[in-house]
Amino acid sequence: MTTTEPPSSPHAAHSIVIEAATKRFTLRHARSIREISIRALRRRPLSDTFNAVDGVDLTVDTGSTVALLGLNGSGKSTLLKLISGVMTPDSGRVRVRGRVAGLIDVGAGLHPELTGRENVYLNGAILGMGKEEIERKFDAIVDFAETEAFLDTPVKFYSAGMFMRLGFSIAVHTEPDVFLIDEVMAVGDPLFRRKCRQKLMELRHGGLTMVIVAHDLPLLRDLCRRGIVLSEGRVVFDGPMEQAADLLLEQRRNRQLRTAGSRLAAQPTQPTTST
Amino acid sequence: MTAGTAPPAPPGLRDPGRGGGAAGLARRRYLLRLLVRRELRARYQGSLLGLGWSYVRPAVGFTVYFLAVGVFLRMNESIEDFAVFLFSGMVLINFFTDTLHAATRAVRGNAPLIRKIYLPRELFPVASALVSAVHFVPGLVILTCGAVISGWHPSPAALGAALLGFAIVAVLGMALGLLCSAYNVFYRDFEQVVDVLGIVFTWSVPMIYPWTLVRDTLPGWALELYLANPLAIAVSLFQRCFWSPGTAGDFEFPPGIVRDGLIALVLAGALLAVAARVFDRKQTRFAEEL
Numbered sequence: 001m002t003t004t005e006p007p008s009s010p011h012a013a014h015s016i017v018i019e020a021a022t023k024r025f026t027l028r029h030a031r032s033i034r035e036i037s038i039r040a041l042r043r044r045p046l047s048d049t050f051n052a053v054d055g056v057d058l059t060v061d062t063g064s065t066v067a068l069l070g071l072n073g074s075g076k077s078t079l080l081k082l083i084s085g086v087m088t089p090d091s092g093r094v095r096v097r098g099r100v101a102g103l104i105d106v107g108a109g110l111h112p113e114l115t116g117r118e119n120v121y122l123n124g125a126i127l128g129m130g131k132e133e134i135e136r137k138f139d140a141i142v143d144f145a146e147t148e149a150f151l152d153t154p155v156k157f158y159s160a161g162m163f164m165r166l167g168f169s170i171a172v173h174t175e176p177d178v179f180l181i182d183e184v185m186a187v188g189d190p191l192f193r194r195k196c197r198q199k200l201m202e203l204r205h206g207g208l209t210m211v212i213v214a215h216d217l218p219l220l221r222d223l224c225r226r227g228i229v230l231s232e233g234r235v236v237f238d239g240p241m242e243q244a245a246d247l248l249l250e251q252r253r254n255r256q257l258r259t260a261g262s263r264l265a266a267q268p269t270q271p272t273t274s275t
Numbered sequence: 276m277t278a279g280t281a282p283p284a285p286p287g288l289r290d291p292g293r294g295g296g297a298a299g300l301a302r303r304r305y306l307l308r309l310l311v312r313r314e315l316r317a318r319y320q321g322s323l324l325g326l327g328w329s330y331v332r333p334a335v336g337f338t339v340y341f342l343a344v345g346v347f348l349r350m351n352e353s354i355e356d357f358a359v360f361l362f363s364g365m366v367l368i369n370f371f372t373d374t375l376h377a378a379t380r381a382v383r384g385n386a387p388l389i390r391k392i393y394l395p396r397e398l399f400p401v402a403s404a405l406v407s408a409v410h411f412v413p414g415l416v417i418l419t420c421g422a423v424i425s426g427w428h429p430s431p432a433a434l435g436a437a438l439l440g441f442a443i444v445a446v447l448g449m450a451l452g453l454l455c456s457a458y459n460v461f462y463r464d465f466e467q468v469v470d471v472l473g474i475v476f477t478w479s480v481p482m483i484y485p486w487t488l489v490r491d492t493l494p495g496w497a498l499e500l501y502l503a504n505p506l507a508i509a510v511s512l513f514q515r516c517f518w519s520p521g522t523a524g525d526f527e528f529p530p531g532i533v534r535d536g537l538i539a540l541v542l543a544g545a546l547l548a549v550a551a552r553v554f555d556r557k558q559t560r561f562a563e564e565l
Binding site: 017 | 287293309391
């Protein structure tokens with residue numbers, strides 16, 4: 001699966017190479033034979049398709065940190081899933097270099113019935129670490145997560161903050177080459193958030209390639225120099241973070257105006273006291 | 276991937292989401308071991324008996340068949356050591372249905388993980404099948420004890436037959452399990468189909484009755500068909516190992532079962548290769564379908 005390439009390759013300094021990637025989703029309206037025949041009789045479509053990611057071209061330099069921005073449903077998360085390999089593009093190509101670890105929904109790999117200790121091993125192995133590597137990093141993982149006292153308690157008894165601390169800690173200690181981060185900073189207490197931020201800064205200086213999806217613009221401004229704005233599955237902006245953030249804010253305002261406008265249109269007699 | 280942290284020469288570009296198959300499993304064998312351990316604990320989680328259920332289920336099945344068929348229908352009188360005869364087929368068929376049942380649900384059951392993190396997806400049905408293999412061990416131990424009590428003496432030929440029978444069932448179960456787990460993502464009917472087939476598997480093999488009854492009832496071509504069932508061959512092989520040595524030895528097994536067994540094993544292996552290919556093609560759409 002690893003392809004060797006000549007050093008003169010145009011992508012020698014890239015960790016992520018995306019070429020015309022398109023991901024089409026099929027929304028099935030009918031699953032059972034009964035539903036299918038009813039829909040067929042009424043001549044309604046059995047399914048709709050839409051492109052969640054539409055012809056995206058993108059390269060990310062090794063060691064750089066990139067923010068993916070966009071409104072809900074713009075295709076950020078799907079793009080991240082294409083990079084992580086969870087999904088494969090319908091057309092085009094996605095390639096990565098080295099170990100990819102995703103911090104996609106922290107704690108996805110944590111099993112509620114297992115203890116914290118067992119989860120460090122299981123989740124570490126899920127994220128691609130071997131036994132020796134996990135054993136070597138075990139103390140560091142637990143220290144960072146601040147969950148020593150609850151190591152032998154099943155994770156289902158953990159508080160949301162503890163749960164997410166453990167998940168984050170395991171993920172950052174996998175030392176991946178490419179780190180994908182999706183909406184992690186939304187949870188957790190402020191203190192730990194600061195710690196995460198520090199850790200991400202540290203990783204950034206360590207030469208790690210990061211792609212971050214978050215709605216937390218101040219954080220993204222701190223971490224990233226390059227911002228990519230997606231809209232309806234297409235890249236609409238790729239450049240300095242500041243401008244990307246401004247564009248996103250503008251998109252948000254436009255959408256708010258649109259929804260407010262349609263609400264007004266729907267209820268013309270309603271006074272506009274809502275915020 | 277498991278090797279050290281020292282940064283090696285920069286790795287080449289690769290397609291993420293490709294890295295399954297047998298090579299992928301071999302690379303992630305530590306994770307496979309942990310998944311097996313997790314599922315072993317999870318399967319009877321929260322039940323009072325725990326792992327004891329893997330003894331209770333076959334024990335109840337055995338008792339029911341033994342009373343109904345052995346005693347009431349008098350199979351006891353026509354088959355020497357009917358208990359051993361019945362149980363040697365039962366452990367094998369239980370292993371098969373258990374493997375298929377668990378593997379079929381394996382991908383769906385791990386949906387949250389599959390949606391979020393890329394892993395070689397074969398890990399899940401394979402881990403389930405391995406868990407079923409672990410649950411097969413207590414039955415085998417009980418079977419051996421029962422066989423010894425009724426005068427069993429092992430021979431290389433007998434053990435070879437048992438090994439062949441086990442291999443047929445394991446390979447066939449894995450192949451069908453991979454196929455069903457992949458298609459179950461798209462059509463949940465497969466869970467039901469597999470459960471319904473469980474009763475067919477139980478009665479379509481010479482486990483509760485001897486194959487000679489089929490020979491004496493059905494026309495020749497139907498018997499051929501009956502004996503072409505790899506599960507029927509495997510059950511006969513297991514009886515050849517665990518039951519027949521302890522009896523007077525006048526029971527007539529289907530002719531050429533070892534040869535048929537070897538053919539069945541080769542065909543099951545071919546099916547496994549096809550199933551692995553199909554699974555690999557289907558798995559690219561798991562994340563969006565789940």
